[in-house]
Every structure is written in C-alpha cells, then in structure tokens.
Amino acid sequence: MPSGNTSERSATDRRNFLKLTGATVVAGSLAGCMNNGGDGSGDSGGDSGGDSGGDSSGDSGGATTSGGSEEDIVIGGLQPYTGPYAQTTQQFVDGLNFRLDEINANGGVLGRELAFVDRDTQLDPAEATSIATELIEAENAAVLTGAISSDIGLTVAPIAEDYEVPHIPQFVGSSEFLSRDSRYNFRMGLAPAPTNARAVAQFIEDQGFQNVGAIIADYSYGRAWEQSINAIFPDDINLQMEVAPFGEDSFTTYLRAMPDDLDLLITASHPPGVFTIYNQLQGLSDVNPDYIIGRSDAKLSANVLGDSVTQGFIAQTQPDPFTDQYAEVGQRFYDQNDDWFGVLNAVGYVVGDLIGAAIEDAGEANPVAIADSVRNIELDTLFASPLQYTEWGELQNLVQLMVGFESGAPDYYPDGSVNLTEEFRSEPLQAYDPSSDLLS
Secondary structure, three states: OOOOOOOOOOOOHHHHHHHHHHHHHHHHHOOOOOOOOOOOOOOOOOOOOOOOOOOOOOOOOOOOOOOOOOOOEEEEEEEOOOOOOHHHHHHHHHHHHHHHHHHHHOOOOOOOOOEEEEOOOOOOOHHHHHHHHHHHOOOOOOOOEOOHHHHHHHHHHHHHHHHHEEEEEEEEOOOOOOOOOOOOEEOOOOOHHHHHHHHHHHHHHHOOOOOOEEEEEEEEEHHHHHHHHHHHHOOEEEEEEEEOOOOOOOOOOHHOOOOOOOOOEEEEHHHHHHHHHHHHHHHOOOOOOEEEEEEOHHHHHHHHHHHHOOEEEEEEEEOOOOOOHHHHHHHHHHHHOOOOOOHHHHHHHHHHHHHHHHHHHHHOHHHHHHHHHHOOEEEEEEEEEEOOOOOOOOEOOOOOEEEEEEOOOOOOOOOOOOOEEEEEEEEEOOOOOOOOOOOO
C-alpha cells in the first residue's frame, strides 16, 4: 500500500507499487463487477441518464490526449466515447473542459495548469482497469473522473482505494459503489436509489398524490428502486409497481396495469426504457399521469422528446438551473460554444470546480491530500446545495430538484425551444449509509 504521507509520490514509486500489487488489483476489481446487465451498460440507458446517441470514433473529447508537462496537474479521464453513452459523456467532458479552461486562464491552481488526459473505456470493465492503472502509473494522474455505469464504477473503485488516488465518477448510482471503508471514491452526478426515492417521496407528500406507479427494470439498479420505494414511500398511497426486463422495448401491458387517475409515474427506475415508455404512453388515452419522472438530464430529454416533453415530463436533477450563478455560467458557455449548458455539462463543470478547489485547499497536488480536502470540503457551486461528503464519500445534505418543461427558451440559450420550470425542490436528503438495513 502506498504511503499516506502528504509529499507527492513519484511515478517510480507508483510503478513499483504496480509491480507488487497490479495483478491483485486487476483480479479483485473485475470480480463481481457485472450486475445482471450492469447499472448502465445496456442498450440505451443504464443508471446514468445516458442516451443512445451513437458511437464516437475518437479517444478524446477535445481535451489533452498526451501526458501533461511536469508542471501540469493531471486529471485522468475514463470516458465511454464508444457506445451508447457517447453523447452523454461528451456533454460531461465539454462542461469539465470549460471549467478547466477558466481555471487555467486565471493562473491555474498553485501556479500550475490542470491538464485533462482522457481515454475511451468503451464501457468495458477490463479496459477501464487497464486505463485507470495507466493514468495513475504513466500519466501520474492526481485525480480520476469520467466513469459512467456501475460496472465501470465498481471496477475502478478498488483501484482508487489501493493506489490512494481520488476517483470522482461522472454517473455511478450503485449503492455498492461506496462502503463505510471507502476513502478515495466520491459520489457525484447520480445519487443512489434510496436517496432519489427520498426526494420523490417528499414530492409525493408535497403534492398530495394518491395514485403512484413505477416501472421497475429487472436488474440491480431497478430492483434497488423497488426496495427503496417499498421502504420509503408513504403508506397511504395507492402504489402500483410493474417489473419489466432490462432490455424491454414494449411497455404497453405494464402501463395498462397502472391505476386510474394516475398522479405520478416513475420511469427513472427503468433507465434504459425512459424515453420508450414516455413515447408509448402518449398513445394510450386511458393512462394519463399528471407527471412522469424520467431522466436526470433536461437538455437530452428535450432534444430526444421534442415538444412532447412539455406534457408532464420531469427531470430529477442535482444541478440547479434556476440560479443566477448557473445562468451566468450558461451564458459564458453559450458565448463560447453556441450551445445549451445542460445538466450533464453542469456536472462536468462541478467536477472541475471541485478538483480545483480541493487542490487549492490542500496546498499541494498530492492525491492523498486532495482526497482529504474533498472529504472535508463545503463548496458552493452549481448544485442545488453545497457539495459536502461523508467520511466514506457519499453526498450529504443533497437537495434535488424536479424540473419540468414549457415552451420558450432559457435566457442563456436563446436558440432553444423549451424552457425549464421548477416543479419541486427537496429538503436536504440524508446520505445513504451502506451499513444500514435499507439494502436498496
């Protein structure tokens, strides 16, 4: 195990560590990483809020692709540029690079520039294992980020712990991603199912909903939603849950089983089917919920669903698009990129913000010191609540928003056709405790 002192470990030290433990790390990280389809490696969705936007042939999203200079502080990226999350990951990378460019233009951190060195994991756990060790050993990465899906997150997590290098994934929602012993892995863009379910339960109580339905995907993340709903939702509602296969593409039968006068339908519990469910729902005159909680990314949802997104679709988000700070960043992003600054962009921006602030607070670019700084930070950024972490890296006091849609455009994106509306803002949510009896 590398030393926990606060002097920067050299690349030679890390290579020696790899020789001693690399085989064990690889074997251990691959064991049990596939979750009956994974929390995000399926046909078109997973737990990340990702899309089916097609493959990307490049290995990089326009970021630095070779090792940074000795003066650069390297952020290692494990990005799925190939596969169903190509568009999702590109939005994250665009937001991350935008923030890193801002930091570097202001003199960097500790007088050094932040260099993003990324690789394409292709959503392959074995490839992610190789890339993570390469970024640490060959590129001397001080932080890792970018992982999408729980398969990849569960693969990289033990590597981060063994090498004592902080890992802040893009979207990993598995409840198993963190344990009470985790010290170098930190939740970011997607909360675990129990946390998301608590926010929805508050929404139900606030709105006085009586008839609630949910489509559950038959894999670990979907089943986690099912367990969380049973444990957390109010007892006095009429609740109907239907379990559908992970790769299901016809949901009419499940939708027709829902109660009459449905107030709320939850499809976030079947991530790969969210858009398909919503589109098929439009053709059913006898099933007409007031609200449908779907994907976390408002920008992607609007792009895929078009004008129909205004008919009750809700994105459950952690970034807060209704603040002046968000609008200012969105305006700068539009001025530079002529594009909408969406929630996925915002998550990338927040990761860059967090890394820069943690290094500055640590006073050095040593990974151990950075992890300690992240664990103890309270950072006001684009999320609806300050970033705060438990000792084991779970987000605490997290506030979530239910974001709806209406015709129009955000002020910071005048080219848009839909605007965002705040339907609900949760109370601070308790951090998920992996040692609790709630297994969801």
